[in-house]
Amino acid sequence: MASRNEWKLYRRTCDKTKKEIISAYPPESPFTVYRNDIWWGDSWDALTYGRAFDFVKPFFVQYEELQKVVPREGTSVFRSENCDYNSHIRDSKNCYMNSLIATSEDTHFSYWIENGKDVIDCMLTNASTLSYECVDCDKCYDVTSLEESRNCNDCHFCFQLTGCDHCLLSSNLANRSYYLRNAPCTKEEFAAAKTALLCGSYAKWKDARAEYLRMREASVHRALHNLNCENVIGDHMYNAKNCLRCFDGHDAEDCTQSISMADTKDIISCYSAGWPRCEQIYFSAVSRGSIDLAFCRYTFFGNNLRYCDSCISCKHCFGCIGLRHKEYCILNTQYTKEEYEKLVPQIIDHMGKTGEWGEFFPPHTMPFSYNESAAQDYLPLSENEARKMGFTWRDTPEEIPVAKRVITAASLPDNIDDMSDDLLQSAIQCEKSGKPFKIVKQELDFYRRMRLPLPRLHPTERHRSRMARRNPYQLWIRKCTKCGQDTWTTYAPERPEMVACEECYLKEIY
């Protein structure tokens, strides 16, 4: 996770075109950084940076020297239209300020969204439309503040619902319609209550949100949120078999100790593998359509690679960076099959002696500082802790953008109905971080349509608070609140929530 910057974007210059780009790499980054289309184009050749392996020096020193000169991909927008201001986005349209987005439209300020349409301020939703402030939802429509739910329609401020519609401030329901505060209600009662909560007023929104969080805390929590799994210990796993300590994955088999996977088999200690299918991946970050990788990062369609970074459609390579359609290369140098097969065992033997073989790239060679990487989002460290572990830390003061017209969050009118389009010409000053942020036209239209107030916090603060509400990628055994049996869960034993094993949870909702 430390090898990937998912959320932070910087303005910098593309080192090839000298034009300004929006990049995951800050301007002071020691690397050569190219705009996405240039990096993927034919104007440069990574083999020109090749060098012979030096059996006097440790491998990682030589890898680091190579890393300093080979151009890196500065942006990560693929096959997308009107999506420049995003990180890691593909096949999408009209999206602004998101990260990890696939096949989505009109999605803003969100993280890890697949097949979204009109999605704002959400995290980990799939195939959902008209969603606001939702986390871990699948196939939902017209929903706000909904968490751990699927197949829902017109549900707001609700927790752990399945197949429900027209529910407000309710939790742990399956296949119910018209529920208010966990009790059945009439259509008229539902409409009146919804209008009272969602009327465009910030004060009303805040009250509803506070009531939701209290209700959520008092509800029985599912120990693990897995679905259609067999012999799986992990959380948020769907259609999986024989997986141990895995999180946020689907269609996975025989996977261990991994986070974020889709269509994977035999993977161990990986972050983000799949999209499309990956097999036999060990200790690697961001693997796509690959087989037989170990100690790699950013591999697209690779086969039999070791210690490679940002290599595309390569096979049988060792210690290479930024190669495309190559085979039998070591440190970006081309060898014959025979030379390669002779040299690699010698290098592995050398790395065995230096204590490097079997270790992932050392922390100081991560292309990003710890505090701008995904690791800081999931496993936050202090500057001291991170530096002690060998990671770099970005201490450049954050540049506060200069806005001509700034309105403080406190001086905004309470109701969205009292905001004119004029507001789009100003920046709002975040009430927590003081940073100015912009409201975009599509966003304002969305709030008006959904009867939501304007946010008072900067998008990064909103993202952080959603992150903070999600359980960690860690498992404990604790007693089920209902039956007292030991159960695996991502709720630490000292946490106050009532946590039910799957059997008791299902009794609770059906």
Ligand SMILES: [Zn+2]
């Ligand atoms: Zn139980």
